[in-house]
Amino acid sequence: MSSIIKTQPESIADKSTHYCPGCGHGVMLRLIGEVVDELGIREDMILTAPVGCSVILYDYMNCDVIECAHGRAPAVGTAIKRVHPDKFVLVYQGDGDLAAIGTAEIIHAANRGENLSVIFVNNAVYGMTGGQMAPTTLIGQKTTTSPYGRTAKGMGKPIRVCEMMATLEETKYLERTSIHSIRNINKTKAAIKKAFLNQINGIGFSLVEVLSMCPVGWRLSPQEAQGYIESQMIDYFPLGVYKDLEY
Amino acid sequence: MSTEKNVLIAGFGGQGVVMAGNVLAYAAVEAGKNLLATVSYGAEMRGGTARANITISDEEIDSPIVEVPNVAMIMNAPSFAKYIETIEPGSHVIVNSSMIDDELIKSKDGDLKITKVDATNHAIKMGNIKVANIIMLGVLVKTTGIIDRDSIINGLQRAFRKDKKGLYYINVQAFEIGYSTKL
Amino acid sequence: MPETIDKKSSSVGKKVLLKGNEAVAEAAIKAGCDAYFAYPITPQTETAEYFSKRMVDLNRIFIQAESEVAAINMVFGASAAGARVMTSSSSPGISLKQEGISYIAGAELPCVLINVVRGGPGLGNILPSQADYFQTTRGGGHGDYRCITLVPNSIQECYDMTMAAFDLADYYRMPVFILSDGIIGQMVEPFVMHEYSPMFANMPKKDWALTGCKGREPNVVRTLYMSPADGLEQLNRRLFAKYEKIEAEYRDCQQISCDGADLIIIAYGATSRIAKAAIKKLNKNGKKVGLFRPKTVWPWPGPELVELVKNNKKAKFLVIEMSMGQMIEDVKLSLMDVVKKDWIYFYGMGGGWCPTPETICEKVNEVLG
Numbered sequence: 038m039s040s041i042i043k044t045q046p047e048s049i050a051d052k053s054t055h056y057c058p059g060c061g062h063g064v065m066l067r068l069i070g071e072v073v074d075e076l077g078i079r080e081d082m083i084l085t086a087p088v089g090c091s092v093i094l095y096d097y098m099n100c101d102v103i104e105c106a107h108g109r110a111p112a113v114g115t116a117i118k119r120v121h122p123d124k125f126v127l128v129y130q131g132d133g134d135l136a137a138i139g140t141a142e143i144i145h146a147a148n149r150g151e152n153l154s155v156i157f158v159n160n161a162v163y164g165m166t167g168g169q170m171a172p173t174t175l176i177g178q179k180t181t182t183s184p185y186g187r188t189a190k191g192m193g194k195p196i197r198v199c200e201m202m203a204t205l206e207e208t209k210y211l212e213r214t215s216i217h218s219i220r221n222i223n224k225t226k227a228a229i230k231k232a233f234l235n236q237i238n239g240i241g242f243s244l245v246e247v248l249s250m251c252p253v254g255w256r257l258s259p260q261e262a263q264g265y266i267e268s269q270m271i272d273y274f275p276l277g278v279y280k281d282l283e284y
Numbered sequence: 285m286s287t288e289k290n291v292l293i294a295g296f297g298g299q300g301v302v303m304a305g306n307v308l309a310y311a312a313v314e315a316g317k318n319l320l321a322t323v324s325y326g327a328e329m330r331g332g333t334a335r336a337n338i339t340i341s342d343e344e345i346d347s348p349i350v351e352v353p354n355v356a357m358i359m360n361a362p363s364f365a366k367y368i369e370t371i372e373p374g375s376h377v378i379v380n381s382s383m384i385d386d387e388l389i390k391s392k393d394g395d396l397k398i399t400k401v402d403a404t405n406h407a408i409k410m411g412n413i414k415v416a417n418i419i420m421l422g423v424l425v426k427t428t429g430i431i432d433r434d435s436i437i438n439g440l441q442r443a444f445r446k447d448k449k450g451l452y453y454i455n456v457q458a459f460e461i462g463y464s465t466k467l
Numbered sequence: 468m469p470e471t472i473d474k475k476s477s478s479v480g481k482k483v484l485l486k487g488n489e490a491v492a493e494a495a496i497k498a499g500c501d502a503y504f505a506y507p508i509t510p511q512t513e514t515a516e517y518f519s520k521r522m523v524d525l526n527r528i529f530i531q532a533e534s535e536v537a538a539i540n541m542v543f544g545a546s547a548a549g550a551r552v553m554t555s556s557s558s559p560g561i562s563l564k565q566e567g568i569s570y571i572a573g574a575e576l577p578c579v580l581i582n583v584v585r586g587g588p589g590l591g592n593i594l595p596s597q598a599d600y601f602q603t604t605r606g607g608g609h610g611d612y613r614c615i616t617l618v619p620n621s622i623q624e625c626y627d628m629t630m631a632a633f634d635l636a637d638y639y640r641m642p643v644f645i646l647s648d649g650i651i652g653q654m655v656e657p658f659v660m661h662e663y664s665p666m667f668a669n670m671p672k673k674d675w676a677l678t679g680c681k682g683r684e685p686n687v688v689r690t691l692y693m694s695p696a697d698g699l700e701q702l703n704r705r706l707f708a709k710y711e712k713i714e715a716e717y718r719d720c721q722q723i724s725c726d727g728a729d730l731i732i733i734a735y736g737a738t739s740r741i742a743k744a745a746i747k748k749l750n751k752n753g754k755k756v757g758l759f760r761p762k763t764v765w766p767w768p769g770p771e772l773v774e775l776v777k778n779n780k781k782a783k784f785l786v787i788e789m790s791m792g793q794m795i796e797d798v799k800l801s802l803m804d805v806v807k808k809d810w811i812y813f814y815g816m817g818g819g820w821c822p823t824p825e826t827i828c829e830k831v832n833e834v835l836g
Contacts, residue, residue, distance in 0.1 A: 080681035083548070095687040101677040103547050104689035106570050109540035112532070116544030116552075117677060119528045120502060124679050142540070145533035306484075313482050313657045321484075321655040347744035347824050348654050348737055 046070030048079040050099045057164075059259025061249025062091050064216045065158055066098070068226045069127070072233055073100070082125045083117050085110040089131035090164040108139020111146035114153050125236060128155040133163045136172040136196045143202075147242050150207030154232040155244040157198060161270065162254035172196045175273055180254070199246050199279040210235050210243035211279040217250060217266035221276075240283065248274055288341040289430050290351040293417075294367050295359025295380070297334045300417030303443065304357065305336030307421060307455075311431045311439030312340045320345045333363045340430060357424050359403070359417065361388060368392045378424045380404060380416065399427055407458065414451075415458035422462020433463060482657040487625045487647055488513035490658065491555070491581055494629035496521050497663045500579070501550035502528035504541035506560060509593040510649045511583035514555040535560040539567030546576040547688040549676030551633055555581035557649075558599050559590060561607070568642055569608030573690035573702070577636035579629065580614070581645045583652035586819030594819030595649030595737060600793035603644050604765040611703050613710050615717065616644040616765045618735045619651060623658040624762075634666040637673075639713060646764065648789070650737035650821065713766055720768035724750065725757035725775055725782075730835055733759045733772075733798055734787040738822065742787055745827035756831055757782075764794065769801035776805045783810045785834055787827065791817045 045051060049070035056063045073079050079100050086094040088107035095102035105113045114128040128146075135143050135157050146153060162180055163169040169182040173195045177186040187195075199211045210232060214225040225247055232243035248270050250262035257265055291308065295301045302323055312319040317340050324335040337350045354372045358364045359380045365388070371377060373395035381389070382404035389398060401423050407416035418440075425436055436459060444452040485493060492514045495503070503518040515531065522529035528545065532538035538554050545552040556564060561582045571578055584599045586592040606612045615635050617628040625647065632643040677686055692699035723743065725731050734742045739760040749756045759775060761768050776782070784806065786795040792813050799811055814822065814830045822830075 081679040083677045083679065085544070092691060095689055099680075099685060101680050101686045102688070103544065103677055104687070104691055105543075106540060106566055109536070109543075109567070112537040112540035113544035113547075115530070116502065116504065116528075116541040116550075117548045119530070120545050120548035120550045121678065141533050142537050145537065149530075309484055309655060313484060319655075319657065322650075322653055323655075345656075346747065347741045348650050349741055349821055349823060 046074045048073040048082075048099050050097050052096065054097055055093060056090065057253045059250055059252040059262055060090070060164075061158060061160060061216050061247070061251070064222060065156065065247065065249065066094075068222070068229055069156065070098070072226060072230045075230070076233055076237070078125045078233070078237070081123075082127060083121070084127045084129065085114045085117070087130045087134040088165075089134050091129055091131060091158065092165065094129060108134050108137070109142055110134065111139065111142040111151070111153070111155065115146050115149070115151045118151060118153055122152070125233070126153055127233075128153050130155065130157050131164075132157070132159045132161065132171040132173040136198055144205070147202055147208050147244070148205050150209075150241050152236050152239060152241050153243070154236045155242075156229065156232070157244055157246045158249045159198070159246055159274065160249040160251040160254065161195070162251050164251050164254050168251075168254035173198075173274075175269060179256075195273060197274060199244070202244060203279045207242060208244065208280055209241040209282045211246075212281075213246040213248070213274060213276050213279065215248040215266055215271065215276055217248065217263040235283075246274075248276075287343060288339060288345070288351070289355050289428070290353045291338045291340065291430070292353035292356040292367060292371065293336045293338070293359075294333055294356070294363035295417075296363075299334070299359045300414055301334040301336050301359065304417040304421050305338050307418065307436065307439045307443045308338050308340075308431070309439075310442040311435040312338070314438040314442075315431050315435035317342060317431070318345050320348055322348070322350060333360075333366060335363070335367075355424065355428050355430060357420050359383060359420065361385060364388060364392070368396070371396060376424070376428050378420050378427065380420060382416070399423055401462070403462075406461065410454065410458065410461075412454055415455055418455045418458040419462040422459040423465060424462075426463045426465060480659065480661060483660045484655050484657055485622060486513055486653060486655050487619070487622050488555075488583060488652040489517045490622045490625040491629045491645060491647070492517040492521070493660065494626040495553050495579065495633070496525065498630045498633040499551050499663065500527070500553050500633065502541075502545040502552045503554065504530050504532050504538040504545070504552070505554050505556060506532050506535045506538050508557045508560045510585060510652050511555050511557045511581065511647075513652070514581060535563035536567065539564035539571075542578050543567055543571050543574070543576065546571065546578045547574070547677050549673045549678060551577075551637070553579040553581070555583070557583045557585045558587050558596070561599065561602070565602075565608035568614065569606070569610050569612065570690050571642050572606070572608075572612035572614065572706075573610060574688050575640040575706070576688070577640050578642050579632045579636055579645070580642055581629075581647060584646065584648040586817075592819040593649065595789060595821055596819055597648060597736060597738065597788050598790040598793065598817070599646070600764065600788070600790060603646055604767065604797070612706060613765055614642045614644050615639070615713060616646050616763060618646045618762055618764055620736050620739050620760065621658070622654070622656045625651065626658055626660065630663050631666055634670070635717070637670055638667050639709060640671075641709070646736065648737050649819075717763060718766045718768040718771065719762040720771050721758075721760040721762060722771075722775065723758040723760070725759060725779065727755055728757035728779060728782050729755045730783045730785055730831060731757045731759050731775070731779075732785050732787055732827070732831070733761075733794070735761045735764060735794065738787050738789055741822055741824055742827055745824040745831065748824060748828055749831055754831065754835065761794075764797075767797050767801070769797065772798070772801045773805055776802065783812065783834060785812045785814060785831065787822060788813075788815045789821055790815055
């Protein structure tokens with residue numbers, strides 16, 4: 038065990054993050070760093086960072102990074118990949134970024150079949166602005182802008198991104214994973230690796246949706262937040278592979 | 285100003301209004317003249333009248349906005365009705381009598397020098413209804429002397445493909461028929 | 468009007484016929500534009516149509532984006548990746564692009580933008596207008612920034628200025644606008660289609676571009692500076708030092724028969740052409756009327772205007788715009804200390820109309836009495 042903990046991926050900068058205790062973004066950073074190292078793509082990689090808690094990814098990743106406007110990372114990533122088809126372009130987005138303000142950009146990048154790897158961190162809340170309702174906030178979930186809990190009437194139901202994207206014929210790989218337990222973290226890493234390899238092998242548009250903890254936004258302790266995913270989120274957002282056109 | 289010709293070409297979309305304008309514009313370039321052209325653009329793709337304005341001059345053309353036409357070529361009745369009263373009195377107007385009623389033409393035949401051309405019917409006889417525009421252009425060039433014949437032939441070369449599928453030869457033929465007014 | 472041109476190399480140096488909207492596209496292609504992204508809107512769609520064929524033929528990048536917003540963010544990405552890149556639109560579309568333009572300006576990235584201005588506000592109409600002057604000369608989006616704005620009044624200038632726009636964008640690392648309108652974009656005139664040659668002997672290397680960090684430290688393209696100490700103050704000061712330099716180096720204008728004129732018309736773009744026709748008529752009738760035409764509206768050729776007044780203290784001024792009066796504010800700011808306020812007249816319209824030589828003559832006669 039100790040040998041796993043002491044190594045720091047080369048692709049991750051040697052500094053502490055601003056993420057809150059128990060936040061899933063730190064885990065995601067680590068997983069992406071490990072996969073980038075294992076595939077040896079750090080120097081060929083361009084990361085598009087979103088607006089949201091992961092906005093400062095350029096400080097944490099040791100690679101070329103562009104900081105995008107809210108929701109526009111898939112459009113920015115599309116252009117970078119078209120200019121440099123031989124480079125690896127990673128699109129990292131949160132739920133507000135991908136499923137609210139940037140819905141058009143992700144849908145059309147996917148529909149064009151852009152050869153991109155998208156990591157979609159779904160923590161059901163706007164973290165950076167202080168815990169407002171997200172497009173993926175669960176029914177009944179209280180946020181600072183749904184203080185009585187989200188209702189379907191007037192607010193709509195949470196958007197299931199993988200299921201929606203699966204209807205687009207040019208998407209090649211769609212999987213929903215979670216990082217609330219070791220077993221699921223390992224599965225998430227495998228999914229990330231697959232999405233990256235798909236791009237490297239020219240297979241096409243891949244998206245991994247990761248259910249992730251926001252203990253502060255959810256008003257829960259880190260442990261309770263893990264339990265919330267297990268007991269609440271997975272019910273509505275079932276884990277699994279939604280499309281894999283390699284098979 | 286004295287040398288400036290403001291040509292109006294009008295008709296249905298699909299009658300080759302823009303193409304006739306193209307040929308005239310290319311010809312003006314070939315003749316070393318100055319020109320400025322605009323095409324009507326609107327919200328609809330079909331059903332309206334199409335219009336091209338080509339200003340040709342030996343002097344510099346300053347204003348890009350359409351002046352009062354002093355030469356016109358009108359290919360159908362709605363365009364005739366719409367534009368005939370906007371044309372400067374005394375101007376040459378070539379009208380497509382295949383598509384415009386004689387009574388209508390007579391009713392407006394005041395100060396204008398109208399030349400009637402049975403262009404569409406003649407184009408059908410030639411085996412391609414689409415060359416009616418160039419037949420009329422031939423009449424216009426002959427009547428007004430706006431551009432020399434060789435420049436028009438050069439203009440046709442720039443506008444149409446010369447290979448087997450190209451429409452260059454039939455359009456030269458159409459122009460010559462109009463130019464010699466052997467209709 | 469002629470929708471296609473002879474694209475063989477024999478066209479180079481010859482007089483060809485293109486619409487303004489097509490000439491900007493051909494110039495961009497000749498200047499090495501690697502990528503073009505846009506969304507259709509009248510009256511500029513010919514530019515996208517032209518690119519859609521030529522870029523595919525040349526194996527370059529063309530994407531019809533899902534929105535104006537996506538298109539400008541594709542411009543942002545491609546520019547950050549080191550490409551020469553352009554987009555074009557008309558007024559409502561340019562409004563949508565403003566967020567992205569602000570990011571591009573903040574990140575100090577080069578790009579070329581074409582605005583074929585139409586009537587506004589709102590959907591307005593599809594007729595020519597000059598009502599986007601404030602938007603283009605004052606930045607347009609959020610934050611403190613400027614865009615170099617070149618204003619063609621002929622198809623030759625559409626072509627030449629687009630080529631220059633790419634060089635200026637790369638040289639100063641900033642967005643450069645071509646401010647066209649429904650007349651300039653839609654009209655056809657012959658112009659000489661020369662080959663591209665760079666306007667600067669030494670173009671700066673794009674060592675900031677995102678290409679993967681092999682053999683160097685990672686490059687970061689960002690506009691976020693959370694605290695003033697983190698660099699936002701420095702960024703804005705650096706931007707404005709650059710803008711000051713551009714204001715000194717790249718103002719451009721044209722003056723026609725201004726010496727000894729009793730009245731000087733100030734107009735740009737299509738309006739300046741109409742004004743020129745009116746001035747010729749007026750001059751023939753013995754009226755001393757001149758034309759001052761900004762070829763750049765940012766940077767604004769204010770010092771030239773002041774210099775003009777120094778040499779001609781008796782001239783009155785008539786500002787003509789296809790708007791309710793926007794450029795006139797720059798004119799008044801420039802001349803506030805040297806010309807009496809009531810000597811600056813305005814003639815404009817807000818409905819997508821344009822003035823005619825005749826109406827301009829009437830207005831001039833009214834002013835001169």
